[in-house]
Amino acid sequence: MTAILSMNRITKDFSGGVRALDGVSLEVERGQVHAICGENGAGKSTLMKVLSGVYPAGSYDGSITFEDHETAYRSINDSEHDGIVIIHQELALSPYLSIAENIFLGNEIATRGVVDWAKTNREATLLLARVGLDEQPSTRVLELGVGKQQLVEIAKALSKQVKLLILDEPTAALNDEDSAHLLDLIRSLRGQGITCIIISHKLKEIRNIADKVTIIRDGKTIETFAMAETDEIEARIIRAMVGRDLDSMFPPHTPEIGDELFRVENWTVHHPVDTTRKVVDNASFSVRAGEIVGFAGLMGAGRTELAMSIFGRSYGSHISGTAYKNGAEISVKTVSEAIGHGIAYATEDRKHFGLNLIGSIAVNISAAALAKISRFGIVDRFTENKVAEGYRGQMNIKTPNVSVLSGNLSGGNQQKVVLSKWMFSGPDILILDEPTRGIDVGAKYEIYGIINALASQGKAVVVISSELPELLGLSDRIYAISEGTITGEVNRADATQERLMHLMTAGKD
Amino acid sequence: MTTTTPERKLPKLQIDLRQYGILAALAVIVLLFQVLTDGRLLLPGNINNLIQQNAYVLILAVGMVIVIIAGHIDLSVGSVVAMVGAVSAISMTQWGLPWWAAVVLALVLGAAVGAWQGFWVAFVGIPAFIVTLAGMLLFRGLTLVFLTGGTINALPAEFNAIGGGWLPEAFGTIGEGRGDRDILTIILGILAAALLIGQQLRSRAKQRRLELPVEGSISFWAKNVIAAGAIIALTFQLSAYRGTPIILIILAVLILLFTFVLNQTVFGRHVYAIGGNLFAAQMSGVKTSWINFFVFVNMGVLAGLAGVVTTARAGGAVASAGQSFELDAIAAVFIGGAAVTGGVGTVIGAVIGALIMGVLNMGLSILSVDAAWQQAIKGLVLLLAVAFDVMSKRRAGRR
Numbered sequence: 013m014t015a016i017l018s019m020n021r022i023t024k025d026f027s028g029g030v031r032a033l034d035g036v037s038l039e040v041e042r043g044q045v046h047a048i049c050g051e052n053g054a055g056k057s058t059l060m061k062v063l064s065g066v067y068p069a070g071s072y073d074g075s076i077t078f079e080d081h082e083t084a085y086r087s088i089n090d091s092e093h094d095g096i097v098i099i100h101q102e103l104a105l106s107p108y109l110s111i112a113e114n115i116f117l118g119n120e121i122a123t124r125g126v127v128d129w130a131k132t133n134r135e136a137t138l139l140l141a142r143v144g145l146d147e148q149p150s151t152r153v154l155e156l157g158v159g160k161q162q163l164v165e166i167a168k169a170l171s172k173q174v175k176l177l178i179l180d181e182p183t184a185a186l187n188d189e190d191s192a193h194l195l196d197l198i199r200s201l202r203g204q205g206i207t208c209i210i211i212s213h214k215l216k217e218i219r220n221i222a223d224k225v226t227i228i229r230d231g232k233t234i235e236t237f238a239m240a241e242t243d244e245i246e247a248r249i250i251r252a253m254v255g256r257d258l259d260s261m262f263p264p265h266t267p268e269i270g271d272e273l274f275r276v277e278n279w280t281v282h283h284p285v286d287t288t289r290k291v292v293d294n295a296s297f298s299v300r301a302g303e304i305v306g307f308a309g310l311m312g313a314g315r316t317e318l319a320m321s322i323f324g325r326s327y328g329s330h331i332s333g334t335a336y337k338n339g340a341e342i343s344v345k346t347v348s349e350a351i352g353h354g355i356a357y358a359t360e361d362r363k364h365f366g367l368n369l370i371g372s373i374a375v376n377i378s379a380a381a382l383a384k385i386s387r388f389g390i391v392d393r394f395t396e397n398k399v400a401e402g403y404r405g406q407m408n409i410k411t412p413n414v415s416v417l418s419g420n421l422s423g424g425n426q427q428k429v430v431l432s433k434w435m436f437s438g439p440d441i442l443i444l445d446e447p448t449r450g451i452d453v454g455a456k457y458e459i460y461g462i463i464n465a466l467a468s469q470g471k472a473v474v475v476i477s478s479e480l481p482e483l484l485g486l487s488d489r490i491y492a493i494s495e496g497t498i499t500g501e502v503n504r505a506d507a508t509q510e511r512l513m514h515l516m517t518a519g520k521d
Numbered sequence: 522m523t524t525t526t527p528e529r530k531l532p533k534l535q536i537d538l539r540q541y542g543i544l545a546a547l548a549v550i551v552l553l554f555q556v557l558t559d560g561r562l563l564l565p566g567n568i569n570n571l572i573q574q575n576a577y578v579l580i581l582a583v584g585m586v587i588v589i590i591a592g593h594i595d596l597s598v599g600s601v602v603a604m605v606g607a608v609s610a611i612s613m614t615q616w617g618l619p620w621w622a623a624v625v626l627a628l629v630l631g632a633a634v635g636a637w638q639g640f641w642v643a644f645v646g647i648p649a650f651i652v653t654l655a656g657m658l659l660f661r662g663l664t665l666v667f668l669t670g671g672t673i674n675a676l677p678a679e680f681n682a683i684g685g686g687w688l689p690e691a692f693g694t695i696g697e698g699r700g701d702r703d704i705l706t707i708i709l710g711i712l713a714a715a716l717l718i719g720q721q722l723r724s725r726a727k728q729r730r731l732e733l734p735v736e737g738s739i740s741f742w743a744k745n746v747i748a749a750g751a752i753i754a755l756t757f758q759l760s761a762y763r764g765t766p767i768i769l770i771i772l773a774v775l776i777l778l779f780t781f782v783l784n785q786t787v788f789g790r791h792v793y794a795i796g797g798n799l800f801a802a803q804m805s806g807v808k809t810s811w812i813n814f815f816v817f818v819n820m821g822v823l824a825g826l827a828g829v830v831t832t833a834r835a836g837g838a839v840a841s842a843g844q845s846f847e848l849d850a851i852a853a854v855f856i857g858g859a860a861v862t863g864g865v866g867t868v869i870g871a872v873i874g875a876l877i878m879g880v881l882n883m884g885l886s887i888l889s890v891d892a893a894w895q896q897a898i899k900g901l902v903l904l905l906a907v908a909f910d911v912m913s914k915r916r917a918g919r920r
Binding site for chain 2 (some may be wrong): 016323326346347348350351357361364365366367368369370371374378379380382383386389390391393394395397399401413433
């Protein structure tokens with residue numbers, strides 16, 4: 013066996029002293045399927061961006077050898093020229109162009125600038141047959157589902173004489189049937205001598221398709237092993253993915269748990285566009301007063317989709333299921349209804365869904381509860397400022413005053429503004445989605461303290477997080493969610509990272 | 522902590538600079554033309570004409586700034602002005618409606634037009650650019666149908682006074698001959714200045730009571746004395762012409778009302794929230810469709826009012842009325858510091874923007890600059906104003 017690719021001691025620093033990759037090495041054998049595993053933020057995507065030239069040569073340390081010569085790619089074009097093609101999780105097709113046009117976009121079959129349509133369509137038909145897609149080359153891409161679009165991406169890669177195909181979470185957005193088809197296709201490409209790197213969270217999938225796997229954690233290579241070496245593949249991957257110490261960075265908290273406050277039963281949500289796909293499948297859970305309940309799940313598992321669909325149907329289609337507050341059924345069909353029932357949802361995506369970045373801190377804090385500070389539709393700006401100043405002190409938002417635009421704040425301070433906004437809405441149930449994403453350690457500690465304080469006030473708190481240590485340090489009880497299904501429920505005393513990771517990757521067989 | 526010192530004070534300062542920057546530009550332009558025209562620009566008659574000639578832009582700009590803050594645009598207002606003017610003229614001359622009923626009819630018709638366009642934008646989801654482009658053609662066409670190509674004149678004097686009349690000289694005049702001044706106008710000016718200072722003092726007291734930070738006294742008094750002085754000087758000049766234009770009262774009420782609506786009401790908050798971040802607004806429980814709908818209804822009513830004012834000042838309805846009014850209003854709003862992407866803008870800014878355009882027009886006319894050149898100069902001013910805005914934002918972003 014010969015290596016087609018070897019990456020040696022790759023180190024990549026970002027401005028602000030963040031080290032995303034710390035001496036990662038990766039060796040991929042020709043004609044194999046090589047899986048890369050790791051938690052969110054472990055450095056997988058960064059590594060692939062280094063390989064494909066998105067981060068140009070010189071912006072990282074270490075060396076890359078591909079097909080026996082050292083590479084120095086300055087852009088994606090350079091790496092594609094050598095036959096390295098990366099297919100991202102978010103597909104990059106132009107929806108209004110046809111399949112054939114997309115396949116040859118930027119690489120048109122043309123003489124002196126005039127496209128040869130006959131040849132284009134003939135070539136496209138051949139490529140579509142190779143990937144097993146039964147569509148006309150003239151079909152517009154927007155008429156295709158995600159699974160078929162993925163196949164178009166692969167056909168596009170094949171048209172560029174791909175030697176190394178990199179797939180970033182290729183099945184994350186696919187239904188079971190499409191996933192199975194895609195995995196078959198990857199096997200048949202391997203048969204044709206094309207090497208594949210597949211990044212995936214789905215351990216069963218990796219077991220079924222990969223020859224070797226490399227696990228990355230905190231920007232370092234932990235280990236690489238061949239599937240044939242061991243019987244306990246999944247357990248070994250999980251151990252390598254999580255094996256780190258629980259940070260002792262959680263403020264002390266003694267839970268005082270009361271009666272059940274909020275319960276959701278048989279909650280099912282379909283994808284907003286691809287309505288055949290269930291994003292959340294028959295989920296049921298409950299939260300008690302004073303309890304902090306964690307939701308563990310990998311990216312794309314359906315955690316955010318579950319939360320947003322409960323919060324006034326802000327996500328999804330064909331939503332079914334019932335929500336109960338204090339034992340009585342409640343309707344949460346619109347955001348204002350949900351807020352009216354005392355539900356608050358602090359989004360994982362502060363900049364997109366959470367804040368008006370060109371609005372002041374005060375305006376953002378009052379946005380979800382203007383009625384509280386207004387009479388006859390007239391906002392009392394002085395009271396508003398007073399309220400916002402109160403939160404600035406209480407939450408330790410580090411700015412001189414509350415008329416500062418929220419877009420000028422650091423991530424930690426922005427998160428505190430989002431939390432203040434929902435605290436001011438006077439909720440009984442708080443759903444906090446990735447409350448510490450992109451926040452430095454000190455601010456994290458403060459936010460944990462705030463979450464504990466909310467629970468101590470008798471509120472029901474749901475924390476969604478990708479970081480297992482965070483869930484283990486905060487929660488009284490943890491639900492694990494995988495591929496839209498709640499796969500288990502663990503009490504704080506019984507929870508370990510390994511156990512949760514098992515549940516989080518326990519997909520359908 | 523990642524909090525840094527630059528984050529502390531700059532944002533506040535930047536906003537103020539942008540607001541005052543536009544005001545400073547207006548002052549410079551006024552001074553420039555005052556010198557170039559040998560002091561003719563600020564003669565009582567010219568100030569009077571400045572107000573009466575530009576009333577329509579000011580009214581439309583007040584509605585347009587709300588539309589633009591919400592992230593939309595309205596291209597139809599010029600056509601709406603023409604159609605409303607035509608219908609109100611017909612209602613008085615052919616249906617025999619009294620003048621006040623014609624005004625009410627005009628406002629209701631404007632609201633109906635706004636509701637029509639708002640429906641397509643807010644509930645069907647068609648971009649406002651398309652909906653109002655269609656409206657521009659549709660309402661201009663209807664105007665031609667109503668007027669069958671002719672014009673309607675001989676409107677009641679009370680109606681015409683709305684656009685071109687003055688308050689009666691209720692308290693007589695002081696001075697003699699050509700130097701006589703209307704006392705009512707002077708009283709109104711002093712009253713307005715007093716109200717301004719009183720209101721500012723009241724809100725300052727409330728800030729103190731709630732222990733919020735207050736502005737330093739020197740800048741507070743400097744600002745208010747200048748503003749009050751400007752009001753009194755303006756009315757003093759006006760009193761030497763024919764008194765207070767009726768339209769000035771209407772404008773003052775509109776500007777105060779909509780400044781209040783945008784700053785102090787839940788509706789105003791929701792408009793800024795939608796323009797600033799639509800998704801965040803939805804996730805905060807804002808009923809975004811209804812807000813968008815009412816933004817257009819409001820624009821329709823104001824376009825109706827502008828139709829009344831334009832028809833009244835011209836003393837009749839013609840099918841070509843209101844041509845390119847939408848562009849004047851949009852230009853005023855952007856010169857006044859509104860953002861093309863929505864979420865940013867003020868009524869005062871739009872008013873200053875409209876005044877800059879008005880003063881340019883008047884100054885260039887007094888200097889007998891060719892109309893073609895006037896238009897070209899106005900285009901450049903718009904471009905430079907927005908370029909200044911974009912560049913100052915970019916500089917702020919880099920920090």
